[in-house]
Amino acid sequence: MSSPETILQVLRAEMRSAGVTYRTLADRIGMSESSVKRIFSSGDMSLTRLARICKATGIAMEDVLRQAADAAPQADTLTLAQERALVSEPHLLLVAICCVGQWSLAQIVETYELTEAACIKCLVKLDRLGLIELKPANRYRMKVSRAFRWRPDGPVQHYFREVVVGDYFGGRFDAPGETLLCVHARLSQPSAVELVQKIQQLAGELARLHELDQRLDAGERDGFTLILGLRSWEFAAFTAMRRVAAAA
Numbered sequence: 157m158s159s160p161e162t163i164l165q166v167l168r169a170e171m172r173s174a175g176v177t178y179r180t181l182a183d184r185i186g187m188s189e190s191s192v193k194r195i196f197s198s199g200d201m202s203l204t205r206l207a208r209i210c211k212a213t214g215i216a217m218e219d220v221l222r223q224a225a226d227a228a229p230q231a232d233t234l235t236l237a238q239e240r241a242l243v244s245e246p247h248l249l250l251v252a253i254c255c256v257g258q259w260s261l262a263q264i265v266e267t268y269e270l271t272e273a274a275c276i277k278c279l280v281k282l283d284r285l286g287l288i289e290l291k292p293a294n295r296y297r298m299k300v301s302r303a304f305r306w307r308p309d310g311p312v313q314h315y316f317r318e319v320v321v322g323d324y325f326g327g328r329f330d331a332p333g334e335t336l337l338c339v340h341a342r343l344s345q346p347s348a349v350e351l352v353q354k355i356q357q358l359a360g361e362l363a364r365l366h367e368l369d370q371r372l373d374a375g376e377r378d379g380f381t382l383i384l385g386l387r388s389w390e391f392a393a394f395t396a397m398r399r400v401a402a403a404a
Contacts, residue, residue: 160200163224167206168196170215170223172258172370173295184212223297230301238285239311249312251278252287256304257379258370261294302363303356324383333380348386355384 171181178196182189185208195201201209210217234242242249247270254264261279265272276294283290289297298304306312329336343351362382369377 163220164196164201166220166223169297170220171213174213174215176213177371181209181213230299232301232303233305233307236310239307241285243311243315248278248281251275252282255282255288255296255298263374303360352386355386
């Protein structure tokens with residue numbers, strides 16, 4: 157049997173796909189927005205209340221329960237073949253990244269020079285690739301986990317290095333909510349592993365905030381990209397300045 161938390165997660169996702177905010181739901185069922193938020197944050201919901209909310213939002217309760225029952229651990233990464241397919245078509249990669257950001261079809265078409273037909277074609281391909289599950293009215297459900305990341309040294313990372321990195325780091329990083337840090341340290345291997353775990357926790361926090369802010373209007377949100385890397389490294393120009401060890 158599905159847990160109440162899973163059912164609520166599915167219901168939230170369905171409401172986002174349908175464009176129904178907490179405020180909209182509150183108006184439809186005659187409650188305050190704060191009361192609706194408390195219902196969803198409680199982590200529990202009776203079937204009677206679930207049925208009432210589904211009716212008010214036009215979401216089939218059977219679909220919510222089925223998705224919750226079918227919920228299974230989702231992949232954190234795509235396969236090599238899946239990533240190769242994405243980078244082979246720039247429009248497909250664009251739509252894939254928009255889907256990871258929970259953009260609607262209308263938002264993608266309004267923002268980028270893609271026709272609705274071309275965007276739907278990309279969504280169909282992403283469904284076949286297993287990144288999303290395409291649903292009626294061109295809505296979709298992500299089939300990767302909240303901790304999703306691109307494959308280390310995979311096709312998408314190679315694409316980012318060649319095309320994206322220079323553009324990303326060409327910014328000033330001085331706007332509100334922006335920062336750029338380059339911090340050096342000498343660490344033991346256990347300390348480096350511990351730091352990687354903390355970086356992964358930070359990525360999870362970004363995913364949590366992303367999920368939380370989906371309830372806000374599109375105009376209240378902006379696209380932010382977090383790039384974190386940790387490796388044993390020395391700038392090549394500095395390496396060239398190292399003293400040559402004396403011959404024995």
